[in-house]
Amino acid sequence: MRAASTFxxxxxxxxxxLLLVPPLLWFGxxxxxxxxALLAQSFYRIDDFTAQIVREPTLAxxxxxxxxxxxxxxxxxxVTMAIAVTIACAVIALPIATYMARYATGRVKAFFYVGVxxxxxxxxxxxxYAWRQxxxxxxxxxxxxxxxxxxxxxxxLLATPGVGGPSLSSSYIGMFLVFVYMWLPFMILPMAAALExxxxxxxxxxxxxxxxxxxxxxxxVLPLAIPGIAAGSVFTFSLTLGDYIIPSVVGAPGYFIGMMxxxxxxxxxxxxxxxxxxxxxxxxxxxxxxxxxxxxxFDAL
Amino acid sequence: MTAAIExxxxxxxxxxxxxxxDVSFSVEPGEFFAMLGPSGSGKTTCLRLxxxxxxxxxxxxxxxxxxVSSTPPFDRNVNTVFQDxxxxxxxxxxxxxxxxxxxxxxxxxxxxxxxxxxxxxVQLGAQGERRPAQLSGGQRQRVALARALINRPKxxxxxxxxxxxxxxxxxxxxxELKSLQKQLGITFVYVTHDQGEAxxxxxxxxxxxxxxxxxxxxxxxxxxxxxxxxxxxxxxxANVAEAALAQQLGAPAPFAIRAENIDVLDAAAVAPAGxxxxxxxxxxxxxxxxxxxxxxxxxxxxxxxxxVSEEESRRLNGLAVGTRVQLAWPRDAAVPLQx
Numbered sequence: 101m102r103a104a105s106t107f108x109x110x111x112x113x114x115x116x117x118l119l120l121v122p123p124l125l126w127f128g129x130x131x132x133x134x135x136x137a138l139l140a141q142s143f144y145r146i147d148d149f150t151a152q153i154v155r156e157p158t159l160a161x162x163x164x165x166x167x168x169x170x171x172x173x174x175x176x177x178x179v180t181m182a183i184a185v186t187i188a189c190a191v192i193a194l195p196i197a198t199y200m201a202r203y204a205t206g207r208v209k210a211f212f213y214v215g216v217x218x219x220x221x222x223x224x225x226x227x228x229y230a231w232r233q234x235x236x237x238x239x240x241x242x243x244x245x246x247x248x249x250x251x252x253x254x255x256x257l258l259a260t261p262g263v264g265g266p267s268l269s270s271s272y273i274g275m276f277l278v279f280v281y282m283w284l285p286f287m288i289l290p291m292a293a294a295l296e297x298x299x300x301x302x303x304x305x306x307x308x309x310x311x312x313x314x315x316x317x318x319x320x321v322l323p324l325a326i327p328g329i330a331a332g333s334v335f336t337f338s339l340t341l342g343d344y345i346i347p348s349v350v351g352a353p354g355y356f357i358g359m360m361x362x363x364x365x366x367x368x369x370x371x372x373x374x375x376x377x378x379x380x381x382x383x384x385x386x387x388x389x390x391x392x393x394x395x396x397x398f399d400a401l
Numbered sequence: 402m403t404a405a406i407e408x409x410x411x412x413x414x415x416x417x418x419x420x421x422x423d424v425s426f427s428v429e430p431g432e433f434f435a436m437l438g439p440s441g442s443g444k445t446t447c448l449r450l451x452x453x454x455x456x457x458x459x460x461x462x463x464x465x466x467x468x469v470s471s472t473p474p475f476d477r478n479v480n481t482v483f484q485d486x487x488x489x490x491x492x493x494x495x496x497x498x499x500x501x502x503x504x505x506x507x508x509x510x511x512x513x514x515x516x517x518x519x520x521x522x523v524q525l526g527a528q529g530e531r532r533p534a535q536l537s538g539g540q541r542q543r544v545a546l547a548r549a550l551i552n553r554p555k556x557x558x559x560x561x562x563x564x565x566x567x568x569x570x571x572x573x574x575x576x577e578l579k580s581l582q583k584q585l586g587i588t589f590v591y592v593t594h595d596q597g598e599a600x601x602x603x604x605x606x607x608x609x610x611x612x613x614x615x616x617x618x619x620x621x622x623x624x625x626x627x628x629x630x631x632x633x634x635x636x637x638x639a640n641v642a643e644a645a646l647a648q649q650l651g652a653p654a655p656f657a658i659r660a661e662n663i664d665v666l667d668a669a670a671v672a673p674a675g676x677x678x679x680x681x682x683x684x685x686x687x688x689x690x691x692x693x694x695x696x697x698x699x700x701x702x703x704x705x706x707x708x709v710s711e712e713e714s715r716r717l718n719g720l721a722v723g724t725r726v727q728l729a730w731p732r733d734a735a736v737p738l739q740x
């Protein structure tokens with residue numbers, strides 16, 4: 101035991117290797133390896149007659165993905181929803197995260213952190229199905245609108261072309277509400293973490309130099325929260341892009357990327373197309389991150 | 402002449418703690434004013450009250466004759482150099498310095514020009530495009546100074562500005578700050594817990610203890626004529642005889658006596674007239690170069706220190722720790738203290 105301790109003390113690289121090799125093997129094979137194996141599938145194609153996978157490199161599957169209007173629609177629909185959900189989460193999260201990180205102390209702060217995380221401790225499926233009940237034509241939300249004499253407002257909202265529908269639970273508005281509810285914690289927590297790290301003296305310095313509270317918010321608080329907003333938006337954006345349960349339980353019948361992946365790999369047995377669809381969110385996130393980087397989102401890191 | 406800053410019976414209470422307790426003083430325009438005290442003595446709270454980060458529970462804070470007790474910081478003509486510098490990490494040095502003009506609506510070209518002038522003033526002209534994280538501690542300190550001075554404040558508040566710097570740099574910056582203050586003619590309010598810093602730089606020093614000012618005086622007076630036992634100990638590291646000890650030593654009132662005024666004599670020596678003595682036992686001798694500090698526990702109670710020249714220490718060399726000695730000091734060197 102003593103000899104081993106001495107050995108590793110004298111050779112820190114060995115010690116580091118001993119610690120790192122097992123997790124790196126896991127990370128390399130299970131984590132990244134399986135992902136690349138999946139992505140490799142997207143460069144195969146399916147034979148239309150035999151429905152067998154043809155294992156030779158080809159871009160035919162991608163051609164199918166980008167040339168069929170139905171597929172383009174699915175991508176656009178999913179991306180639009182992801183952008184809307186991300187913006188809504190950011191707008192709702194900013195004041196909450198600011199309060200949690202900068203003003204709340206002691207029990208109030210603990211209450212907020214637990215409160216934000218609490219919904220994540222329960223089953224995702226239960227929540228989605230519960231939301232379907234809440235949003236249903238006879239559900240509590242419609243009932244509240246009715247009691248407040250605002251049924252007309254709800255009807256007008258549901259009559260909006262494109263996002264409306266016969267009830268909230270079968271409209272894109274309803275789906276949007278469920279997405280925002282589900283992913284909000286993933287925006288609040290990184291944002292609060294970023295704001296926690298801003299020293300109070302920076303805000304005092306800003307006021308000291310003549311900045312009114314709105315100017316301090318715009319010039320100091322917001323730029324320093326941006327790495328948190330960027331991290332949170334990667335979560336909300338990618339979670340929305342990949343989800344297939346919410347769009348299949350709540351909302352209008354149109355397909356989303358996640359549902360398409362599920363269908364193609366399952367019933368249709370078209371693994372290459374499913375793989376090609378799963379490349380879409382990865383590419384979109386890369387594009388999003390490089391835009392965010394260009395705008396200096398990570399400069400304050 | 403209207404005082405640059407005036408406190409009228411100001412109190413600030415946090416729960417049970419009187420951080421500032423009925424404090425009144427005024428600072429003259431162009432003065433270098435130091436607020437000295439241990440941590441928790443109320444000096445930093447007073448600074449926050451001047452800056453506007455805090456509001457008094459009682460009394461008034463006046464700037465240039467106007468009551469600003471409830472004026473927010475952004476409407477006060479006062480700027481602050483923060484202890485941790487508080488530089489904006491997402492801005493370049495130039496943007497940091499130009500922040501004051503920017504939030505006051507000065508155009509980009511003009512504020513950049515002005516910011517460059519300020520950077521030249523603190524000898525950082527070439528560093529404008531760098532980020533605060535790329536600068537050394539001393540350079541950050543200068544950027545914080547330039548940023549606080551760009552608005553031409555009536556009063557500059559400095560909250561332990563040199564605390565994070567090493568000794569050599571701190572001494573350089575002390576000289577530089579003092580000459581900058583003379584050059585600009587701005588009132589400086591300097592918060593520190595380092596009595597050497599306060600004595601060497603300030604025109605006047607307010608010594609804080611437990612939310613109150615113990616003494617407000619020029620450095621020389623503070624050192625030579627401390628008013629209270631606290632000031633004598635904190636400012637001059639003097640030996641203090643409280644009432645009971647003073648009585649045993651035959652003095653009419655409590656007094657302070659500085660270490661450099663005390664001689665160490667053999668236990669058997671007879672002191673000349675006008676010299677008071679007290680027997681005791683040597684507990685430690687610390688070598689400080691030109692002089693040594695002898696710690697002696699008095700038979701009458703308390704441990705005093707005597708600063709003994711190197712020559713004298715050599716003569717006394719036989720008297721090691723544990724030896725019986727007498728401390729001796731001229732009676733007229735003893736400074737009588739209040740209560």
